[in-house]
Structures are given as structure tokens and as C-alpha cells.
Amino acid sequence: MKIFFPCLLFILMLAGCAQIPTPPPTETADWAAHQQQINELTDWSLRGKVAIITAENRHSLNIYWQQNGENFHITLTSFLGTTILDVKKTALGTRIIDDQGKIYFGKNTQTLMTQLSGIELPVEVLQQWIKGNPSGAVFQLNENNQLVSLTGQDNKNDNWSVDYQDYKTVQKTSLPHKLDLSRQDLLIKFAIRKWLLEKTEIF
Structure with a gap:
């Protein structure tokens, strides 16, 4: 009897431990x-490549993106260095220069880009998503507390999904270097070569 009760107690302790569930990766302090x-990271720039893929076409371009608060400047060029689209947004609105050098102005950047070039790029929400910040979106994290996917809407209420494949640390900040942005009929693949985390004037 003296042996039986310690053994029973030990078994009950093991059973209690076995019933404690292992929580999945969720939002933590980290x-x-x-x-x-990354919310506080409002002044930055990046250089890389972007592939825009539809059922009919595929375009591969160089991208330069300069962000200063709510203002930004995005330049898309061919591999030969020819400017395909030059997009500048300030508090006054959006100015776009097309591949013919013609200048256009408007208030909605995404709509104006689509009308002039056919390029669907949800730039307003992508300002946060491209940093790995799931602002206004449903998201999942990995075991390293890095964003691996999100689902959200642009300002036209179109649904987008973003998958993140690679992160690198830049000035003590973990930032995406490869990500895929997709909609039902469109895939946009980003390969970011360089991040620069400092304030530069929009030119």
C-alpha cells in the first residue's frame, strides 16, 4: 500500500501534464x-525587381520605391533602364509620367496607375504590407513571430493575399525580401534587393 499511492500520484501527475495543450504561434510580446x-518605420526606400503575371502576359521590371510618411515615389523601369511608369504621391495628389513622357494627375493612385498602364498595384495598402505589417488584414505568423501570410482588401474592396518567403535583418529590423501578392486573376512577385531605412526627400 505504501508503494501503491506514490505510484498512483506519479501517474496522475503525468496525465495532468499530458493534457496541457501546446499553444500555436500567436501574437506575443515579441x-x-x-x-x-515597423509601424514607426515611416521613412524608407527599397530597390528590387517585380514580376507582374496574368493569364495573358508577364512583365518583369525594376522597382525603386521611396517612402516619406504618407508621401511616396515609385519608379518602374525595364531591364534596359527605360522608365515604364513614374509615380509620385504627395498631399496635393498623384502625378504619373508614362513611358511616353506624358504627365497625368489624379487623386486615387491605384486607379490612375491602372487606367494609364494596366498595372494593378494596391499601393495604398502595400505601403504597410511590403514592410511585413498586416495593417487592416487577417494574418498568420511563423514560429519566429514573422508574418508568413495575410489576406486583406485594397481601397477598391478587392481581395488580396500576400505570402512572405524570405526575411533579412536591416539595421536591426526584420524586413521581407521576397513576397508574392495575388488576386484571383493576378500575381505580383517582389524580390527586394536592398532596403534603406532613413529619411530622404521625395524628388
Whole structure:
């Protein structure tokens, strides 16, 4: 009897431990701190490549994106360096220069880009998503508290999904370097070569 009760107690302790579930990766203090860090990252620029793929066409372009608060300047060029689209947004509105050098003005950047070039790029929400910040979206994290996917809407209420494949640390900040942005009829693949985390004037 003296042996039986310690054994029973030991078995009950093991059973209790076995019933404690292992929580899946969720928002933690580390993620909250990281999201605050990228929320505060309002002045940055990046260089890389972007592939725009539809059922009919595929375009591969160089991209330069300069962000200064709510203002930004995006330049898309061919591999030969020819400017395909030059997009500048300030508080006054959006100015776009097309591949013929013609200048256009408007208030809605995404709509104006689509009308002039056929390029669907949800730039208003992508300002956050491209940093790995799931602003206004449903998202999933990996075991390293990095964003691996999100589903959200642009300002036209179109649904987009973003998958993140690669992160690198830039000036002590973990930032995406490869991501795929997709809609039902469109795939946009980003390969970011370089991030620069400092304030530069929009030119």
C-alpha cells in the first residue's frame, strides 16, 4: 500500500501534464514589439525587381520605391533602364509620367496607375504590407513571430493575399525580401534587393 499511492500520484501527475495543450504561434510580446517597430518605420526606400503575371502576359521590371510618411515615389523601369511608369504621391495628389513622357494627375493612385498602364498595384495598402505589417488584414505568423501570410482588401474592396518567403535583418529590423501578392486573376512577385531605412526627400 505504501508503494501503491506514490505510484498512483506519479501517474496522475503525468496525465495532468499530458493534457496541457501546446499553444500555436500567436501574437506575443515579441510580435507586438516588432509590429510597433515597423509601424514607426515611416521613412524608407527599397530597390528590387517585380514580376507582374496574368493569364495573358508577364512583365518583369525594376522597382525603386521611396517612402516619406504618407508621401511616396515609385519608379518602374525595364531591364534596359527605360522608365515604364513614374509615380509620385504627395498631399496635393498623384502625378504619373508614362513611358511616353506624358504627365497625368489624379487623386486615387491605384486607379490612375491602372487606367494609364494596366498595372494593378494596391499601393495604398502595400505601403504597410511590403514592410511585413498586416495593417487592416487577417494574418498568420511563423514560429519566429514573422508574418508568413495575410489576406486583406485594397481601397477598391478587392481581395488580396500576400505570402512572405524570405526575411533579412536591416539595421536591426526584420524586413521581407521576397513576397508574392495575388488576386484571383493576378500575381505580383517582389524580390527586394536592398532596403534603406532613413529619411530622404521625395524628388
